[in-house]
Amino acid sequence: MPEDNINHIDFDELDKKAISQPLVTHIYTADPSAHIFNGKIYIYPSHDVDAGEAFDDLGSHFAMEDYHVISMDSIDSPAIDNGLALHIDDVPWAKQQMWAPDANEKDGKFYLFFPAKGYDDIFRIGVAISDSPTGPFKAEPKPIKGSFSIDPAVFKDDDGSYYMYFGGLWGGQLQRWRTGEFNANQPDSPTAFIPEDNEVALLPYVAKMTDDLLELDEKPKEIKIVDENGDLLLAGDIDRRFFEAAWLHKHNGKYYFSYSTGDSHFICYAIGDNPYGPFTYTGRILEPVVGWTSHHSVCKVEDKWYLFYHDSSLSKGVTHLRSIKVAEITHSEDGRIKTLQPYNKISSF
Ligand code: FUB
Numbered sequence: 296m297p298e299d300n301i302n303h304i305d306f307d308e309l310d311k312k313a314i315s316q317p318l319v320t321h322i323y324t325a326d327p328s329a330h331i332f333n334g335k336i337y338i339y340p341s342h343d344v345d346a347g348e349a350f351d352d353l354g355s356h357f358a359m360e361d362y363h364v365i366s367m368d369s370i371d372s373p374a375i376d377n378g379l380a381l382h383i384d385d386v387p388w389a390k391q392q393m394w395a396p397d398a399n400e401k402d403g404k405f406y407l408f409f410p411a412k413g414y415d416d417i418f419r420i421g422v423a424i425s426d427s428p429t430g431p432f433k434a435e436p437k438p439i440k441g442s443f444s445i446d447p448a449v450f451k452d453d454d455g456s457y458y459m460y461f462g463g464l465w466g467g468q469l470q471r472w473r474t475g476e477f478n479a480n481q482p483d484s485p486t487a488f489i490p491e492d493n494e495v496a497l498l499p500y501v502a503k504m505t506d507d508l509l510e511l512d513e514k515p516k517e518i519k520i521v522d523e524n525g526d527l528l529l530a531g532d533i534d535r536r537f538f539e540a541a542w543l544h545k546h547n548g549k550y551y552f553s554y555s556t557g558d559s560h561f562i563c564y565a566i567g568d569n570p571y572g573p574f575t576y577t578g579r580i581l582e583p584v585v586g587w588t589s590h591h592s593v594c595k596v597e598d599k600w601y602l603f604y605h606d607s608s609l610s611k612g613v614t615h616l617r618s619i620k621v622a623e624i625t626h627s628e629d630g631r632i633k634t635l636q637p638y639n640k641i642s643s644f
Contacts, residue, residue: 304585306611312638317609317618318374319365325617326395326540327365327603328448329594332405332428336367336596338374338603339398339407340619352485354466356615359393360384362409364429365619370596380430381407381423387436389421390414394467395540395590399449399457399508400428406508407432408459410445410467417477418468420447420461422509441502441511443477444469448592449504450543450570457508458570460518462499463539464489464557469497492531496520499541499554501571518552519573520565528576533559535576540590543570546600546626553580555589562591562604564632579634580624587614593624600624602635 310316318324323343330337339362346358361382365374383389389411396409407423407430419438425431445463452458462469465485471478473488481487490497500515520528520537528536538557543550552574553564560583565574581589586607594601602624610616625633 304612306608309585309608309638312640313606313608313620314635314637314640315620315622317620318367319376320609320618322363322376323610323616324363324365324619325588325605326446326590327605327619327621328395328397328542328592329601329603329621330398330400331594331596332400335428336370336594337398337428338365338367338619339396340365340605341393341395341617343616345613345616350614352465353483354392354394357392357394357466358615360391362393362396362407362430362432364398366429370599370601370621377429380425381409381432381434383411386411386421386423386434388413388419388438389434390416392418394418395446397448397592398428399451401451401457401508405430405432406449408447408449410447410461413438416482417443418445419443420445420459435509439510441514443472444500446539446541446590448542449508450545452545452570456570457504458501458543459504459511460499460501460541460543460552461515462497462537462541464497465538467539469499473497490530492529494530495527496530496532496536498527499537516571518571520552521573521575523575525573525575533557534561535563542592544593544595544600547630549630550574551593551632553591553593555591557588560584560587560589562589562602566630578631580632581635582637584608584637585612586617588617600626604637606637 324340420442423432445467540555562581567574584606
């Protein structure tokens, strides 16, 4: 539900109908990336704060400065805030806006991947390392070479390869990289350089990572998202085209690429046969939540799948003060995921 509709919302009623409640309420959290490490659930969210920035379509009001890791012993256990994991003051290259992070584990070390704007006002993706899944993490002195835009998600495939998925439109700057170089013209316009409605939509990127997980092992490749006829989705198809919040999970040998459609507020998914795609648009995982953004991860806990997501119900609709939540999802026998209705407990295909 976009911000302009919130005056009509009865939040007490909405909470009663909500399929889930915030996992933590003492701080605002968003963009939850969930993983199982050593049998426990770890969630890597953004830590939302009100820094006094006005709402704009560049996302300036998302002025986050640090990360906290949330952990749960099981899906029904209390969610624990493990305190400060990384602060922007300890990231030499980053100036502002610590947006949606992800993490992964290799050989007993934990890697936090995060986007932030550098001193040149360009979003890059950084990595920070810890011996513990909850941090504290130590940031590498420079962002990952060849990285750009926002919302990294790092997927480990069954053969032990790691892939980074990333990209985000408008404030996430993906549209500024269409030529391979950053286009700094019209800095205040979130939509300059977005393709016309009848042109192919901008695509997110994927790159295999090096063995030490500190670099991209190849030039990022565009991820094709196609319709049922194999045609790339168009920019005007705002209910289906990629906007931000890339995630990948694997189920029954198929690769599920899921993402937010941004200004139409859906979490959608597309299915492919390998980590690079192409992915065929298949449907929605989540209908719009309260707040402008929608951002999620999909994680298997024991033998059930869960959608970790966020909404702005706790802050009564303030778009940049969000709360992470979790709800079970189901894959049908033909591989489709039932669509969750966040405020009524009915789901459908
Ligand atoms: O949290 C800041 C930004 O909002 C994220 O990077 C986007 O995905 C959106 O959720």
